[in-house]
Amino acid sequence: MSAAKTLLFVTSNANKLAEVKAILATTGITVESKSIELIEIQGTIEEISKDKARRAADNVGGPVLVEDTALCFNALKGLPGPYVKHFLKELKNDGLVKMLAAYDDKRAQAVCTFAYCEGPGQEPILFEGRTDGKIVRQRGEPTFGWDPIFEIGGSTYAEMDSYQKNKISHRFKALQKLKAWLEEKHGGGVAPPPAAPQRIDRRNLGGHEVAQGGNFFDSFGEEVKPRAINIAGDGMGIRKETGRGWQFDNPN
Ligand SMILES: O=c1nc[nH]c2c1ncn2[C@H]1C[C@H](O)[C@@H](COP(=O)(O)OP(=O)(O)OP(=O)(O)O)O1
Ligand SMILES: [Mg+2]
Numbered sequence: 001m002s003a004a005k006t007l008l009f010v011t012s013n014a015n016k017l018a019e020v021k022a023i024l025a026t027t028g029i030t031v032e033s034k035s036i037e038l039i040e041i042q043g044t045i046e047e048i049s050k051d052k053a054r055r056a057a058d059n060v061g062g063p064v065l066v067e068d069t070a071l072c073f074n075a076l077k078g079l080p081g082p083y084v085k086h087f088l089k090e091l092k093n094d095g096l097v098k099m100l101a102a103y104d105d106k107r108a109q110a111v112c113t114f115a116y117c118e119g120p121g122q123e124p125i126l127f128e129g130r131t132d133g134k135i136v137r138q139r140g141e142p143t144f145g146w147d148p149i150f151e152i153g154g155s156t157y158a159e160m161d162s163y164q165k166n167k168i169s170h171r172f173k174a175l176q177k178l179k180a181w182l183e184e185k186h187g188g189g190v191a192p193p194p195a196a197p198q199r200i201d202r203r204n205l206g207g208h209e210v211a212q213g214g215n216f217f218d219s220f221g222e223e224v225k226p227r228a229i230n231i232a233g234d235g236m237g238i239r240k241e242t243g244r245g246w247q248f249d250n251p252n
Helices: 014-024 045-060 084-098 162-168 170-185 207-211
Strands: 006-010 030-034 064-073 107-117 125-135 150-152 223-230 236-242 245-247
Touching: 006 045, 014 030, 014 064, 014 162, 014 170, 045 064, 045 107, 045 125, 064 084, 064 170, 107 170, 125 170, 162 170
Parallel strands: 006 030, 006 064
Antiparallel strands: 064 107, 107 125, 125 150, 223 236, 236 245
């Protein structure tokens, strides 16, 4: 069976989903989603992504796409890497910055690894994207994970609008490879992107879309309840219920 033009992206992260949808919006590939918090093993980035894909395929009983993101500090030989989620949860961005205080080398790599698995028992295929940057003190809106501390070309990811980030990001680069592979599989059947890419504000995650899959979690381990709400009458947003009350953002 050939790869489908509709992908079922299994993730618990609403921000990832929003970026994947934005990046693939003009390609003719439809992204459906299911929110499952998959067990993540210890190992290399590749081993973790493949295992995640197998678990997701077993869970849904069909073709799935998953993704694992790592943030690799040069001075720390690639750590925290795929374990960055736990570091971020406990130490926050400020603590991640402090981890490099003893080192002059602030270089880091953002690594995105998509794993596509055709179904239970099938070998997952990997598509990896890497973006070089450096770790700086927080700048920009803390909308998505470690975006405020990852700087490239003078701006942190968090200081860029979604269009800028999605042009250079680790996720974009990985999806380019996935797209090329799908095009090959379909013999050119996937539509090429139109000239002008769609501009999507990644702070407005589209409550309707992300709400379909179930529950999402942020990097701090708190459940995010996507709701369709209208902020100032000009967009959709996410309403986040935390122990501290309601917030209108989703920082994971
Ligand atoms: O572009 C990004 N910019 C900033 N932060 C990011 C990005 N992409 C992932 N992140 C954060 C989310 C999580 O704290 C960790 C990856 O962990 P990771 O296991 O891949 O994500 P997750 O558990 O939130 O979702 P999933 O259900 O797809 O595994 O880095
Ligand atoms: Mg995860």
